[in-house]
Amino acid sequence: MLPKEKRLVKSRDFDRVYQKGKRLHSKSFNLSYYSNRTHVTRIGVVAGKKYSKKAVARNKAKRVIRAVVQDEYGMLKEGLDVVIFVKNTGAELGTSSFRREWGEILAKGGLKK
């Protein structure tokens, strides 16, 4: 879990990333990012009811993603707002598989330092 200043908190921030950000797609999640004109990179995770009807499953997915992102936060460029959308793939999201996809996406989008 990242500290609050490194998370996206406001609805407006999410809306800005939705509308103006660039998108990247992976098997189990999509990613949008947009510059926030600061030196701090902020992360937000979205797991809607389309992902699962059960609150337990949604929370689980968000926790897995946050745990990985926290580990590898240092690898990200500075000054980005990033939103991760979880897709419903039918299977539960695993830590190791998400870690692999996450590395691929960052390389593809050129978001690494």
Added chain:
RNA sequence: UGAGUGAGUCGGAUGAUCGCCCUUUGGGGAGGAAAGUCCGGACACCCAAGAGCAUGGUAGUCACGAAAUGUGACCGGUCGAAAGGCCCGAGCCAGUGCCACAGAAACAAUACCGCCCCGAGCAAUCGGGGUAAGGGUGAAAAGAGUGAGGUAAGAGCUCACAGCAUUUGUUGGCGACAACAAAUGGAGGUAAACCUUACCUGGUGCAAGUCCGGUGGGCCAAAGUUUUCCUAAAACGUGUCUUAGCUUUGCGAAAGCAAGGCGUGGCUCUUUCUUAGAAAGGUGUUGCUCGCACUGAAAACUGCGGUCCGGACGCAUAGAUAGAUGGUCAUCGAUUCCAAUGUAAUGUUGGUUGAACAGAACCCGGCUUAUAGACUCGCUCAGCAA
């Protein structure tokens, strides 16, 4: 030992490490259902908060409870061999409605087959009448069974015994009710049909709501100013009538008569002036009525305030506002599967798998629904042993 049944407890454990939310810097941090949102309460605002009606809800009794479609015990019914389970469990002897199809007939109606009597006929059969025991239809058929009497044939038509309902009485029980006795009775079901009875019942819900700050434009809008208009009343105003009183003129000797003025009283009108918005009407009142409250109308201008944005409070001995309570590793582990081995049977060893339902958003009391598995206690029945 087996089968069944009821109640309750638990709901993976320990450690290391990297983190998160709150915090008074000490520390604290998911559940039995946190769920569904099905009831109730607390709290908050709306509000003229008064009455009546409607609507809606509840429905055995007693106790507990702030209340509840809540809980417990008991009563009655029903299912079960028992322990025990289940019951929206008031009233169709208030009224109305409905009871499809079939059937003669679906509730003061009626007779298809049948049974019996009378008449006609050679006979088959036909006509009239009696009957409701038997058959048939149907979910249900007048709804009290058995036996005897009775009859042309039959029938509670009569009797005996058994049973049911209502009323009354006695006894027991706080009570629902139960037991007993007497009298009376013989027309079904349905109220999760309208309805009747008794009791309860404002609305909205923390996105309730309170406070602070900001607010260019738009929208709504208290109050004020100006203009125009409306309604009503009203005179020292208009018109008209009247005649207590006073008075003028004419006629006359006078009394008096005639005409007029002032005044009195009534009706009428409202352009201006004055007053009022009382009455009526209108608006509002979160189902309706009474009642109550407010109120002349329109336009223009000013614009308290609201709408809008942000924050705080509401808000907690977990507690946020993209929503914390977690990730990884190790050990142990209910459980699953496989193999080997062994026994009358449960097993033992090795490997494998690695925990159900499910995540607080104002709080509380209940209900309902989901839930792998483990454990504890009680009871019933059956078998075996002592």
Added chain:
RNA sequence: CGGCCUAUAGCGGAGUCUGGCAUCGCACUCAGUUUCCGACUGAGAGAUCGGAGGUUCAAAUCCUCCUAGGCCGA
């Protein structure tokens, strides 16, 4: 989070209040018509009414509990 609504044949839509054989259109099947197709005509099949339980002689309909989808309030 709170407050509500809906579910009927492959699709759309009546019937639910007031219980009694589940209606209609398109689509589908067969036959006719046509040189062939379409259109047209005739015939036919297809739903135990989202699921479970209850009330009733009888439930799409009344009652209770679930499931799925949708709407409103920032």
